[in-house]
Amino acid sequence: xxxxxxxxxxxxxxxxxxxxxxxxxxxxxxxxxxxxxxxxxxxxxxxxxxxxxxxxxxxxxxxxxxxxxxxxxxxxxxxxxxxxxxxxxxxxxxxxxxxxxxxxxxxxxxxxxxxxxxxxxxxxxxxxxxxxxxxxxxxxxxxxxxxxxxxxxxxxxxxxxxxxxxxxxxxxxxxxxxxxxxxxxxxxxxxxxxxxxxxxxxxxxxxxxxxxxxxxxxxxxxxxxxxxxxxxxxxxxxxxxxxxxxxxxxxxxxxxxxxxxxxxxxxxxxxxxxxxxxxxxxxxxxxxxxxxxxxxxxxxxxxxxxxxxxxxxxxxxxxxxxxxxxxxxxxxxxxxxxxxxxxxxxxxxxxxxxxxxxxxxxxxxxxxxxxxxxxxxxxxxxxxxxxxxxxxxxxxxxxxxxxxxxxxxxxxxxxxxxxxxxxxxxxxx
Numbered sequence: 001x002x003x004x005x006x007x008x009x010x011x012x013x014x015x016x017x018x019x020x021x022x023x024x025x026x027x028x029x030x031x032x033x034x035x036x037x038x039x040x041x042x043x044x045x046x047x048x049x050x051x052x053x054x055x056x057x058x059x060x061x062x063x064x065x066x067x068x069x070x071x072x073x074x075x076x077x078x079x080x081x082x083x084x085x086x087x088x089x090x091x092x093x094x095x096x097x098x099x100x101x102x103x104x105x106x107x108x109x110x111x112x113x114x115x116x117x118x119x120x121x122x123x124x125x126x127x128x129x130x131x132x133x134x135x136x137x138x139x140x141x142x143x144x145x146x147x148x149x150x151x152x153x154x155x156x157x158x159x160x161x162x163x164x165x166x167x168x169x170x171x172x173x174x175x176x177x178x179x180x181x182x183x184x185x186x187x188x189x190x191x192x193x194x195x196x197x198x199x200x201x202x203x204x205x206x207x208x209x210x211x212x213x214x215x216x217x218x219x220x221x222x223x224x225x226x227x228x229x230x231x232x233x234x235x236x237x238x239x240x241x242x243x244x245x246x247x248x249x250x251x252x253x254x255x256x257x258x259x260x261x262x263x264x265x266x267x268x269x270x271x272x273x274x275x276x277x278x279x280x281x282x283x284x285x286x287x288x289x290x291x292x293x294x295x296x297x298x299x300x301x302x303x304x305x306x307x308x309x310x311x312x313x314x315x316x317x318x319x320x321x322x323x324x325x326x327x328x329x330x331x332x333x334x335x336x337x338x339x340x341x342x343x344x345x346x347x348x349x350x351x352x353x354x355x356x357x358x359x360x361x362x363x364x365x366x367x368x369x370x371x372x373x374x375x376x377x378x379x380x381x382x383x384x385x386x387x388x389x390x391x392x393x394x395x396x397x398x399x400x401x402x403x404x405x406x407x408x409x410x411x412x413x414x415x416x417x418x419x420x421x422x423x424x425x426x427x428x429x
Contacts, residue, residue: 155237
């Protein structure tokens with residue numbers, strides 16, 4: 001009888017544990033939902049068939065394959081809990097985010113839906129087609145590779161999804177070389193012709209492992225506190241960082257290995273850290289480039305303190321633009337030893353619409369000069385802007401600090417500039 005009682009007790013306990021644990025397991029959720037509505041920023045109409053790729057914000061790698069918004073412009077996808085960002089593209093519309101803006105990350109929480117509506121602006125480019133293809137590495141699809149169509153002057157790009165597929169939209173009609181970029185890999189290269197309103201398909205690329213190029217260098221700090229900074233190699237045609245070719249300095253030196261054969265632009269202290277690369281050489285002679293062909297190459301940087309923006313601007317920790325009207329007052333903090341300032345406003349296509357510099361002549365000249373005792377200016381106060389600020393659109397403004405210098409051919413030298421990822425504004429009214 002005692003044995004029978006013990007047996008029954010064990011059965012009851014086992015059933016209790018089984019059903020109890022099963023119920024708990026069923027209640028544990030490890031996924032959330034990302035959803036939103038995609039609309040035309042000017043008309044408010046929904047946009048269907050927008051290509052969407054979700055990226056892991058910690059690795060910058062795609063989490064899956066490209067998916068499309070539905071006929072009503074809605075999209076929805078289930079994701080594991082974590083931090084993500086998205087990239088959207090469609091023929092006839094500017095991609096989101098634009099090339100020079102770091103994507104805004106968001107968190108997916110278990111059991112919750114994160115609503116992320118998106119506005120897209122029609123592309124300003126005319127006579128465009130698009131390119132589609134696949135990237136393979138070792139007979140397997142390669143996700144997370146940057147694919148660039150480049151004609152030696154202008155580049156258009158996309159990133160492969162988990163299945164290795166890519167689409168490059170809004171490519172101006174013409175001839176291009178198409179190549180994939182990824183750390184530790186060299187790529188095949190295809191020469192193609194893009195035709196207006198047509199798809200150039202089957203532009204498939206093969207990656208091979210074994211890229212052995214290396215870029216090393218030192219950081220020299222000019223009149224500022226030494227800190228460790230980020231360094232990256234970017235594509236000269238698009239300005240995008242090559243996946244895997246970024247690092248941080250150690251003892252103010254750096255080394256990037258596994259660099260594919262090619263020509264790159266070097267960038268340092270791109271992150272918001274109150275430091276900037278000495279802007280004088282960049283403005284007068286262009287960004288520093290490095291040619292890498294299976295050997296070690298040296299590229300050094302001079303770094304100085306950044307001009308501090310008061311506003312309007314995005315916060316240091318995000319690329320969410322500050323909301324402004326069509327004639328904002330732009331303010332900054334005075335920079336030591338400055339003779340005058342130069343302001344520059346750039347639209348989402350990377351075109352300077354107000355201020356900046358003129359490099360058309362033998363010597364670089366300033367399009368606008370602001371006295372050193374003035375640390376604010378209203379947009380287009382001189383009526384020289386090439387276009388007005390448009391409602392709903394995103395712009396970036398920056399300030400350069402200039403010092404008179406008789407040793408320079410121009411008679412002046414730039415001694416600082418505001419942060420690369422600061423000064424983002426969005427016109428609301």
